[in-house]
Amino acid sequence: MQVPAYVEYEKATSVEHALALLARFGPEARILAGGHSLIPMMKLRLVQPETLIDINGLGELSYIGVTGGELRIGALTRHAQLLDSVIAGQHFAILHDAERVIADPVVRNWGTIGGSLCQADPSEDLSATFAALKASMIIRGPDGSRTVSAREFHTGPYETVVAPGELLTEISIAIRPGCGSAYEKVGRRVGDWPIAAAAAVVWLDGETIAEAGLGLTAVGVRHFAAAEAEDFLSGAPAAEETFAEAGRIAAEHCNPVSDQRGPADYKRHLAGELTVRALRRAVRRAKTPNGRGTANRPFHDPGN
């Protein structure tokens, strides 16, 4: 029987209240959102916070919307809500691709976007997704808000720039024309972490890739971003040969380790191949931007 160690519990009633509680209980306090990573780790006694600050009542942090030319996602938004969001899928189909393969439907009902990002598991799907999208993370602290690039958010496995006393409140993504995006993951079974996965975002100018964002999951790349392959893609033609070379570069520069999910050379192969597939799909979507939202589509999505 797995039971967490003794812990104190506080229910936050607003963001300000959550920040006040964080200040009062200090660095041994942990924010409790969906709890679907934190509670299992507490059961295994891998983490043993003194106080849980439950933010599940903060409706003000649960939203998905477009304002000021950006898609804004509240940190307490559940995975299932992002997967169901038509507006999110219309702008960034990659969000639906990734959400569809995160954990399983029941876990997605309660796990949160902000919780996944702050847990910062190296195999977590959204970190590479938001790195590819060049998203911004908005962090609230006692002295106000600060904005951090998705690529500066993680400082290492299970570590982020969110300091004790701070709270991730929002993820925002700039909406720019010519955008297409996709996420490709290979896992052993439903609900498992990926063996490897690739996130691709392109901004096209005609037949040219004006700019690209590439993310890689679970293969040991810094900030979840395949920077060398992105540099190669910038200004390159949106063609098969380009995708293949980008995949080769991405594979060359990743640093996977062998574990129970597979040997390193297999993961490196996947990093390259999944980069190619994600790029191919992202470019196809960029060329057909209208009416290709993926909301409520079954998990097999062969036509897109």
Add this chain to the structure above:
Amino acid sequence: MQITVNVNGTDYAREVEARLLLIHFLRDDLGLTGSHWGCDTSNCGACVVWLDDTPVKSCTVLAAMADGHRVRTVEDLAVKGATEGGTGRGGQLDPVQQGFAECHGLQCGFCTPGMMMTSRWLLDHNPDPSAEEIREALSGQICRCTGYENIVRSVLWASKHARASAATGEADE
């Protein structure tokens, strides 16, 4: 800490430790043993209950998180019999329960409560699901007897039968 949770329409006020998991609160504090405590790692789904209107894995939710909220368990699926003091006898099974009975949707029965709670939610939101949609909805739940074919058939059966029509031929709505 003091919590009040509405379970199956009844408010329960209890003093609990913050670390108490919802599944143990339901089973040990309230005696509602229909929800099963399975893998303890949020993989198997035997412990699925509804928190407010959403299926969750109750081995990975603290009872404290349900404070002030509604929980629905498998005990609430059947409509209780009016004549026998809420014992459930003389009541009416939910079509999902009827479907699992008709289509042999269980062997050992351990995964069944969670399977049925997720299935009920699916049918409430998608009354006529395809077999593939049923498999997707239940993909986070494990039947170690591997009786998945009959589970899918059971949910399909339930989608074709409204409550009451299963037993009496009358629609209830």
